[in-house]
Amino acid sequence: xxxxxxxxxxxxxxxxxxxxxxxxxxxxxxxxxxxxxxxxxxxxxxxxxxxxxxxxxxxxxxxxxxxxxxxxxxxxxxxxxxxxxxxxxxxxxxxxxxxxxxxxxxxxxxxxxxxxxxxxxxxxxxxxxxxxxxxxxxxxxxxxxxxxxxxxxxxxxxxxxxxxxxxxxxxxxxxxxxxxxxxxxxxxxxxxxxxxxxxxxxxxxxxxxxxxxxxxxxxxxxxxxxxxxxxxxxxxxxxxxxxxxxxxxxxxxxxxxxxxxxxxxxxxxxxxxxxxxxxxxxxxxxxxxxxxxxxxxxxxxxxxx
Numbered sequence: 461x462x463x464x465x466x467x468x469x470x471x472x473x474x475x476x477x478x479x480x481x482x483x484x485x486x487x488x489x490x491x492x493x494x495x496x497x498x499x500x501x502x503x504x505x506x507x508x509x510x511x512x513x514x515x516x517x518x519x520x521x522x523x524x525x526x527x528x529x530x531x532x533x534x535x536x537x538x539x540x541x542x543x544x545x546x547x548x549x550x551x552x553x554x555x556x557x558x559x560x561x562x563x564x565x566x567x568x569x570x571x572x573x574x575x576x577x578x579x580x581x582x583x584x585x586x587x588x589x590x591x592x593x594x595x596x597x598x599x600x601x602x603x604x605x606x607x608x609x610x611x612x613x614x615x616x617x618x619x620x621x622x623x624x625x626x627x628x629x630x631x632x633x634x635x636x637x638x639x640x641x642x643x644x645x646x647x648x649x650x651x652x653x654x655x656x657x658x659x660x661x662x663x664x665x666x667x668x669x670x671x672x673x674x675x676x677x678x679x680x681x682x683x684x685x686x687x688x689x690x691x692x693x694x695x696x697x698x699x700x701x702x703x704x705x706x707x708x709x710x711x712x713x714x715x716x717x718x719x720x721x722x723x724x725x726x727x728x729x730x731x732x733x734x735x736x737x738x739x740x741x742x743x744x745x746x747x748x749x750x751x752x753x754x755x756x757x758x759x760x761x762x763x764x765x
Contacts, residue, residue: 467675468629469660469668473499476523478531481668482618482660484508484596488531490524492547495716498630498665501547503528504622506615510594514561515540515613515622516664517551520578525551529558536561538593541579542624543610544568548664549579564591566609585611601653605646606633612653619659626650627675629666632682634720635727643683643731650676690728694738699747702726 471479475491486505493500503524504515512532517539518524528536528551536559541549544567552563563581585591587602597616604610606625613622625633626649635641654676661669669675686709693708694700702722709728710721729746732738740746 467669467671469670471667473667475500476527478505478527481662482620484615484618485620485662486531487662488518488524488527490518490521490547492519492521492524496634496720497547498628500665502662502664502666503551504662505531506593506596506598507532508595511537511596513538513540513593513598514555516542516548516624517555519547520550520554525554525558528555532559534559538591539563540598540613541565541581542612542622542626542664543607544576544579545607545625546574546576548624549576553578553580566611569609590616603649603653605641605643605649606635608641608645610641610649614658619657621653621658621661621672623661623663625664626653627661627669627679628663629669631665632679634723636723637727637730641727642734643687643727644734647680647683650680686724687728687731690725690732691737694729694732694746694748699745701744701746702729705746 471481473489475489478486478488481487484506488503489499490501501516501518503518506513506515512535514528514536536555539552539555539561541552555561556563563579564583564585565581566584567581568575568577568579585600589600591598591600599614599616601612601614603612603626610624610626612624612626635643635646654673658672661672661675663669689709693705697705702725706721706725709725713721729738733740737749738746739749
């Protein structure tokens with residue numbers, strides 16, 4: 461991905477401490493750093509004298525929950541989650557029990573890995589819905605891609621987008637089919653958000669990002685460049701498994717991140733199936749679309765399945 465350093469707005473991340481980002485917004489970062497969460501999961505507190513809203517409450521970790529309750533003085537009116545992955549929504553239930561806050565978002569559908577089924581929203585948001593909280597308004601924007609039930613939240617007035625895992629600082633997000641999102645969904649969601657007047661991106665992992673349209677254009681270009689490499693490898697190989705093809709598409713990746721290349725390639729291949737450029741026999745074996753499945757399996761043999 462292109463270097464987004466020029467768009468980064470650096471405000472120190474200190475675990476357990478609230479950092480002021482704007483007149484209405486504070487950030488508390490959970491101490492759960494990893495290759496897939498960056499420095500940790502950001503919980504955002506949006507508040508005025510009338511209402512306090514917590515966005516992405518984070519993992520169910522006692523120190524993080526205590527920090528949120530301390531920063532809000534145990535006064536939380538609503539808790540929003542961009543999605544129900546284990547590092548984003550599980551703190552919602554204990555925070556709601558401690559403060560009486562109401563949960564808002566999209567419930568886990570029970571499919572896929574690392575999903576949190578404890579997040580039971582009192583209200584399920586719809587695309588474009590404007591939620592009025594005290595003296596501010598937050599708009600829900602349906603943004604499938606990272607997973608299919610992902611929502612970004614736009615703080616109107618400040619035009620700050622709480623991007624969840626749709627956009628993260630310093631890396632591209634993981635997209636896990638089939639129960640998660642797809643690259644096609646992700647690119648369409650980026651296009652949907654681009655050019656809408658967003659002034660600042662507040663990702664769930666990493667620092668604030670200015671120049672949102674530039675960031676989203678670079679993310680889209682990066683994914684399309686990777687797609688071109690997938691097509692190049694498929695044309696050269698004609699067929700293969702994700703495990704065999706991934707090192708050819710992502711030769712630079714090593715160690716713990718290899719799993720991410722497998723799911724990313726899977727999602728790219730799924731999009732190419734939708735585009736009519738690639739065929740698949742099952743989730744393991746893929747082939748170029750210019751050759752029929754019958755011809756491929758005459759060569760490979762059904763024992764390969």
